[in-house]
Amino acid sequence: MGLFILRRLGVMLLTALCLTFVVFFLTNLAPNLEKLAKTQGNARMSDAEVTRWLDNRGYSRPLVVRYGEWLGVVPGWTREAPDGAVTGRCIGPADDPAEAPTFCGVLQGDFGYSTVSAEPVSDVVGGRLALTGWLMLYAFALMVPAALAIGILAGMREGSRLDRTLSTFSIASTATPEYVSGVIFIILLASSTAGVSPWLAEMGWIEGRTLFLGSARSAMENITFWNFALPVATIALYGMGYIARMTRASMAEVMTAQYIRTARLKGVSFRNIVLKHALRNALIAPFTVIMLQIPWLLTGVVIVETLFNYNGFGWTLVQAASNNDIELLLSCSIVAVLVVLLTQLISDIGYVYLNPRIRIS
Amino acid sequence: MTQHTPSFLATHPVAEMYAREYKKGEMSRREFLTRASALGVGTIAAYSMIGATPAKAQAAPSMGGELRIQQRVIASKDPRSYDWSELGNMTRGLVEYLVEYNRDGSFTGRLLESWEANEDATQYTLNLRQGVKWNNGDDFTSEDVVANFVAWCDSSIEGNSMATRMGSLVDPETGQAREGAIEAVDSHTVRLNLPEGDIAIIAGVADYPSAVQHRDMIGRDPLEHGVGTGAYRLENFEVGVGASWVRNEDHEYWGDAYLDRIEFVDLGTDPAAWLAGAEAGEFDMTYETTGDFIDIFEAIGWTTSEVTTASTLCIRMNQDNPPYDNPMVRRAVNMAVDPSVVLELGYAGRGRVAEHHHVCPIHPEYAELPPLTYDKDAAYAMLQESGHADHVFEIVSLDGGFERDSTDALAAQLRDAGFNVDRRVIPGSTFWNDWTSYPFSSTTWNHRELGVMILNLAYRTGVPWNETAYSNPEFDDLLTQASGIPDADTRREVMAELQRIMQEDAVVNQSYWRSLYRSHVSDVVNADMHPKFEINMHHLGWA
Numbered sequence: 004m005g006l007f008i009l010r011r012l013g014v015m016l017l018t019a020l021c022l023t024f025v026v027f028f029l030t031n032l033a034p035n036l037e038k039l040a041k042t043q044g045n046a047r048m049s050d051a052e053v054t055r056w057l058d059n060r061g062y063s064r065p066l067v068v069r070y071g072e073w074l075g076v077v078p079g080w081t082r083e084a085p086d087g088a089v090t091g092r093c094i095g096p097a098d099d100p101a102e103a104p105t106f107c108g109v110l111q112g113d114f115g116y117s118t119v120s121a122e123p124v125s126d127v128v129g130g131r132l133a134l135t136g137w138l139m140l141y142a143f144a145l146m147v148p149a150a151l152a153i154g155i156l157a158g159m160r161e162g163s164r165l166d167r168t169l170s171t172f173s174i175a176s177t178a179t180p181e182y183v184s185g186v187i188f189i190i191l192l193a194s195s196t197a198g199v200s201p202w203l204a205e206m207g208w209i210e211g212r213t214l215f216l217g218s219a220r221s222a223m224e225n226i227t228f229w230n231f232a233l234p235v236a237t238i239a240l241y242g243m244g245y246i247a248r249m250t251r252a253s254m255a256e257v258m259t260a261q262y263i264r265t266a267r268l269k270g271v272s273f274r275n276i277v278l279k280h281a282l283r284n285a286l287i288a289p290f291t292v293i294m295l296q297i298p299w300l301l302t303g304v305v306i307v308e309t310l311f312n313y314n315g316f317g318w319t320l321v322q323a324a325s326n327n328d329i330e331l332l333l334s335c336s337i338v339a340v341l342v343v344l345l346t347q348l349i350s351d352i353g354y355v356y357l358n359p360r361i362r363i364s
Numbered sequence: 365m366t367q368h369t370p371s372f373l374a375t376h377p378v379a380e381m382y383a384r385e386y387k388k389g390e391m392s393r394r395e396f397l398t399r400a401s402a403l404g405v406g407t408i409a410a411y412s413m414i415g416a417t418p419a420k421a422q423a424a425p426s427m428g429g430e431l432r433i434q435q436r437v438i439a440s441k442d443p444r445s446y447d448w449s450e451l452g453n454m455t456r457g458l459v460e461y462l463v464e465y466n467r468d469g470s471f472t473g474r475l476l477e478s479w480e481a482n483e484d485a486t487q488y489t490l491n492l493r494q495g496v497k498w499n500n501g502d503d504f505t506s507e508d509v510v511a512n513f514v515a516w517c518d519s520s521i522e523g524n525s526m527a528t529r530m531g532s533l534v535d536p537e538t539g540q541a542r543e544g545a546i547e548a549v550d551s552h553t554v555r556l557n558l559p560e561g562d563i564a565i566i567a568g569v570a571d572y573p574s575a576v577q578h579r580d581m582i583g584r585d586p587l588e589h590g591v592g593t594g595a596y597r598l599e600n601f602e603v604g605v606g607a608s609w610v611r612n613e614d615h616e617y618w619g620d621a622y623l624d625r626i627e628f629v630d631l632g633t634d635p636a637a638w639l640a641g642a643e644a645g646e647f648d649m650t651y652e653t654t655g656d657f658i659d660i661f662e663a664i665g666w667t668t669s670e671v672t673t674a675s676t677l678c679i680r681m682n683q684d685n686p687p688y689d690n691p692m693v694r695r696a697v698n699m700a701v702d703p704s705v706v707l708e709l710g711y712a713g714r715g716r717v718a719e720h721h722h723v724c725p726i727h728p729e730y731a732e733l734p735p736l737t738y739d740k741d742a743a744y745a746m747l748q749e750s751g752h753a754d755h756v757f758e759i760v761s762l763d764g765g766f767e768r769d770s771t772d773a774l775a776a777q778l779r780d781a782g783f784n785v786d787r788r789v790i791p792g793s794t795f796w797n798d799w800t801s802y803p804f805s806s807t808t809w810n811h812r813e814l815g816v817m818i819l820n821l822a823y824r825t826g827v828p829w830n831e832t833a834y835s836n837p838e839f840d841d842l843l844t845q846a847s848g849i850p851d852a853d854t855r856r857e858v859m860a861e862l863q864r865i866m867q868e869d870a871v872v873n874q875s876y877w878r879s880l881y882r883s884h885v886s887d888v889v890n891a892d893m894h895p896k897f898e899i900n901m902h903h904l905g906w907a
Contacts, residue, residue, distance in 0.1 A: 043439075043441075044445060044522050044523035045445045045446075045447045045522070045523025045524075045525060048522060048523050052522040052523065053522075055522055056522045056523070059522075118439075119439055119603055119604070120439060120602070120603035120604065121439045121440075121603065122603075189640055193640065193643060193644070194643060195643050195664050196660075196663055196664060211645070212643060212645070212664075213643055213644070216643075216644035217640035217641075217643050217644055218631070218637070218640045218641045218643075218644040218646055220629070220631070220641065220644070220646055221644070221646070230644070309632065309634075309637075310637070311640070312631050312632065312637055312640070312641060312646075314604065314605045318604075322604050
């Protein structure tokens with residue numbers, strides 16, 4: 004088991020290294036650097052000014068060297084201006100150049116500086132991940148129990164009217180992308196000119212202009228049912244149908260197994276058959292799907308966070324990409340690798356507890 | 365410059381008596397306004413009776429309150445390298461400007477009490493406002509202004525867009541301020557000595573990169589050092605999310621500031637998200653409202669503010685390409701096209717009809733010319749007379765947006781008149797590579813503060829942006845003459861002649877001026893749209 008986890012961690016490091024190099028390479032292509040110079044300097048800079056801007060900030064040196072600097076295995080660049088002022092990768096605006104460290108990279112725990120928000124990357128990513136964490140927590144708390152309930156109810160009597168109804172619902176919800184369901188929710192529940200809100204306001208049943216808030220911005224400070232329900236529901240709805248379908252298939256298969264028939268013949272009540280005998284075995288397949296939903300949600304929140312103005316991790320990713328914020332993008336990709344591989348690790352370990360016959364050597 | 369007071373409102377005898385009392389200091393401004401409006405004098409008229417600028421203050425907001433503005437929050441930097449008006453709006457409550465550009469096209473002094481130029485605009489005397497203090501306790505003096513002018517002229521700083529606005533103050537050889545060009549006469553007077561006349565200097569120091577920094581803070585980001593003359597201090601700032609300003613209680617501000625707190629709310633670039641934010645009550649005014657969203661914001665009860673700008677679309681022929689060197693052909697095109705139709709079909713009527721001379725009513729020196737006439741039959745007759753009736757007019761435009769729609773509207777009208785017209789659309793990625801050399805194409809032009817600025821940029825013989833290849837010595841001479849007249853009213857006489865030449869030579873087909881719009885909740889005061897998107901938090905307030 005220990006060796007297994009160690010090997011997994013090794014794979015994780017290697018993946019992170021490869022992925023960050025790819026991201027580093029792509030964000031440092033000449034047109035992307037030009038774009039960076041123009042967003043940071045001035046959008047109407049001339050080509051000569053762009054070159055000077057890049058030179059002054061160390062962007063014009065070889066790619067591999069700069070990747071090494073970011074990793075912290077190559078000493079950071081320094082540059083002396085004609086007036087004697089020394090600038091460099093490891094020298095902040097207020098630091099004394101003589102005391103600045105030689106190396107400053109990921110290995111030294113320095114994830115760099117976000118050019119678009121002018122803050123250390125670790126501060127940006129940390130705060131944003133926490134916000135997305137809340138969104139995902141609520142989405143999971145709604146999605147998983149609801150999906151399992153739908154899947155089990157549908158799968159325990161395959162082909163029944165209940166099964167057909169619930170299956171139709173779950174297929175429809177999975178087939179509706181977030182940018183469609185989100186907009187439908189806003190129109191129906193959070194518009195003062197359409198949907199139910201004008202009618203409710205006319206009846207005097209709601210105090211504000213709309214029933215729910217179509218913007219989750221206020222939830223960044225204070226989460227309430229009214230400002231957070233729509234983004235959570237939008238995320239949950241999309242994942243729900245998929246998990247429910249998986250659970251249903253798994254449940255339906257288990258319900259035809261020999262030992263269920265035996266239990267039934269022994270006169271065990273249907274309720275006990277489902278809860279005590281079928282459920283645990285039926286949950287192995289959905290468990291993987293649920294764990295896979297975590298990295299999927301982390302990227303899926305890009306749309307929902309943008310749609311509902313919730314400034315979390317997905318939104319940061321969009322901002323970083325559209326501004327070619329190199330070091331922020333690199334850290335975002337590290338986070339993505341960690342989340343994907345950690346959740347897979349957890350699901351592999353979780354199998355052992357769900358099914359003692361599975362062994363991890 | 366362009367103050368129009370409706371005479372029937374301004375001549376109430378009692379109100380005039382009140383105005384005299386106000387001027388003698390016997391009555392406060394607010395009391396005067398209350399009494400004058402009680403007599404039925406409109407607020408704008410009342411302000412003009414006591415010599416205040418109506419464009420700045422349409423009504424005095426009440427003191428206090430908090431206002432939230434939807435606007436992008438971009439990482440701040442050295443003001444000289446500002447490239448978005450949002451950056452200027454963000455810091456305007458802290459670092460102020462020498463001169464403010466008003467939405468009616470006029471200029472008002474902020475840190476300048478007044479300014480004078482000599483006859484040929486080669487010498488400017490800037491009189492600084494007395495009693496202005498920096499929030500670190502220092503006095504605002506000519507030392508600050510000189511240091512800023514020197515910094516603005518420094519073209520060795522990457523992205524310093526002020527260097528181009530400073531024109532001949534910059535020595536082309538050193539890339540720095542010309543020796544002896546900027547001098548402090550006394551503690552509150554600065555003199556600029558230019559080698560050649562330049563009337564655009566005042567417009568240059570009213571533009572958003574020209575925020576005045578403390579003499580020791582030049583080149584630094586105002587949000588980081590926090591020193592300014594303005595009434596506010598930064599409370600919170602997060603790129604892409606929001607920012608907030610509060611009244612700086614430790615600082616005595618020289619002017620009026622009404623709000624206690626201003627918050628900027630960044631909701632991205634999608635207007636649908638702004639609407640959702642407005643419905644959720646997250647802000648009180650937009651930065652800019654565009655297209656269909658103007659009506660949608662009205663539908664949820666918001667007020668729309670419109671401003672005419674000198675942003676426009678010129679559909680022009682390049683005179684290096686026959687037969688467009690023949691003025692009769694160009695005149696025939698202009699005569700065949702009704703601009704109001706182009707405005708309606710191409711820009712949904714959100715603008716104002718223009719007169720083919722690229723000088724806008726908002727420009728201080730705009731001269732009103734007799735209205736133009738449109739006659740399809742006469743146009744076709746003129747084309748036949750010129751001998752080019754068989755010519756196929758290939759008109760190029762961008763492949764989308766109002767550029768394409770407006771050019772289509774023009775092409776359709778030309779076809780109606782009997783011209784042979786071909787349309788070609790080119791994607792934006794390649795269109796701009798040789799926009800100056802297409803024989804017949806449409807080009808968007810941005811707002812400039814003065815009419816002469818545009819004419820100098822686009823129609824003087826041989827200038828880089830002369831996309832019409834127009835070359836007329838008489839026009840150039842008059843333009844040089846106009847560019848040296850600082851007074852707008854005197855300049856207008858020459859301008860009228862320039863505008864007439866533009867129309868007569870049919871240099872461009874210019875159908876409309878684009879309007880800009882802003883939406884706000886109805887009881888915000890002074891939130892009107894500005895041709896350069898400016899928001900001055902000192903003016904804002906609640907009714």
